[in-house]
Amino acid sequence: MLQGKHIILGISGGIAAYKSVYLLRLLIKAGAEVQVVITPAGKEFITPVTLSALSGKPVVSEFFTANTGQWNSHVDLGLWADAMVIAPATASTIAKMANGVADNMLITTYLSAKAPVFVAPAMDLDMFAHPTTTRNIDLLRSYGNHIIEPTSGELASHLVGKGRMAEPESIVAHLEQFFASAQDLAGKNVLITAGPTYEKIDPVRFIGNYSSGKMGYAIAEEAARRGANVTIVSGPVSIKAQHESIKVIGIESAREMHQHCTQLFPAMDIAIMCAAVADYAPAQQFDAKIKREKDEIPTITLVKNPDIAADLGQMKTPRQKLIGFALETNDEEANAQAKLAKKNLDAIVLNSLRDKDACFGTDTNKITIFFADGSNKQYGLKPKAEVAKDIIDSII
Numbered sequence: 001m002l003q004g005k006h007i008i009l010g011i012s013g014g015i016a017a018y019k020s021v022y023l024l025r026l027l028i029k030a031g032a033e034v035q036v037v038i039t040p041a042g043k044e045f046i047t048p049v050t051l052s053a054l055s056g057k058p059v060v061s062e063f064f065t066a067n068t069g070q071w072n073s074h075v076d077l078g079l080w081a082d083a084m085v086i087a088p089a090t091a092s093t094i095a096k097m098a099n100g101v102a103d104n105m106l107i108t109t110y111l112s113a114k115a116p117v118f119v120a121p122a123m124d125l126d127m128f129a130h131p132t133t134t135r136n137i138d139l140l141r142s143y144g145n146h147i148i149e150p151t152s153g154e155l156a157s158h159l160v161g162k163g164r165m166a167e168p169e170s171i172v173a174h175l176e177q178f179f180a181s182a183q184d185l186a187g188k189n190v191l192i193t194a195g196p197t198y199e200k201i202d203p204v205r206f207i208g209n210y211s212s213g214k215m216g217y218a219i220a221e222e223a224a225r226r227g228a229n230v231t232i233v234s235g236p237v238s239i240k241a242q243h244e245s246i247k248v249i250g251i252e253s254a255r256e257m258h259q260h261c262t263q264l265f266p267a268m269d270i271a272i273m274c275a276a277v278a279d280y281a282p283a284q285q286f287d288a289k290i291k292r293e294k295d296e297i298p299t300i301t302l303v304k305n306p307d308i309a310a311d312l313g314q315m316k317t318p319r320q321k322l323i324g325f326a327l328e329t330n331d332e333e334a335n336a337q338a339k340l341a342k343k344n345l346d347a348i349v350l351n352s353l354r355d356k357d358a359c360f361g362t363d364t365n366k367i368t369i370f371f372a373d374g375s376n377k378q379y380g381l382k383p384k385a386e387v388a389k390d391i392i393d394s395i396i
């Protein structure tokens, strides 16, 4: 998988830098062409001589080569790479990446990189657990970077906890898996609904829900990365699609979402219904703001919205796959199975509001996927980007 791939190995200044030498050897052995970029602090831990001998290329560290004045172009490097791996990524490097502090060659290269970036944090347990680090890692993840989680064990400080850089073999496995899945949705048309719907009452009020759209957008990013042509029909959300090939159609109401989805569906290979669609809308929408009348309390009569997933289930042809979501508070499995059958879905992704840190607004989710053939697969609590990977893998 790594044969002929151009990989930038970014090394920052942590004790785990000694493992980067082994990582470099593994990458070269796997057939990759590796360019090492090291921070000034990184050079305190391992020497450029070792790294250039193993990679067969001069190590890049400074903006200029001192004796010749030659400029090391981070822009060219960023374009050359198929992937960038930052291992170890110290708390300081992660903070600089998250905030664009471009004061060394590693950060300028990162900011110029067009290729996917893998970050393997390594630091002491308290630094890793600090809210600043957590926030910075979340930011990097939200920008589409792949975080290779550190493991727990004895650290350089002799304290025991989470913060050990992932082993080189595991980092290489991440890269191999990434390239293996790189284009397995090439040419497929994928429709995703995401976010809440807003059902208008008057010009300033609506009925809505807490959906952030994060899960649907994460699935869209993953599908696009794997080569799909992705269209998101999205309710009002504050997030933006990152991948340039994702098309977003913004809507407000369930009826608008229904109209776009039924129109788009015949051309789709896969549809994933992630939106938290309002089941009811006000029967009447007022053109002017409803005023607070003295003794009179207004009554809002509701009418049923169309069931988008169920309608697509009716339209579905054998070459198409339709996946739904079920957000439940009780009788989770029975409710999910019932929806799978009723809406003629191929699979349904269950998440329960009873699981802490899963569902609305969170960056993590815990799912079980039920398939039409009666089988199911359970997953642990994971960042939504990884949950998206599991969902796409199971569809494939």
Ligand code: CTP
Binding pocket: 193, 254, 273, 274, 275, 276, 277, 278, 279, 305, 306, 307, 308, 309, 310, 323, 324, 325, 326, 327, 339
């Ligand atoms: N869904 C849809 N259109 C609707 C309601 C739901 O497309 N009007 C989709 C959701 O996007 C999800 C699946 O159907 O993929 C199940 O949604 P959910 O709200 O859990 O189910 P409902 O059918 O609305 O049932 P209930 O609210 O009673 O649990």
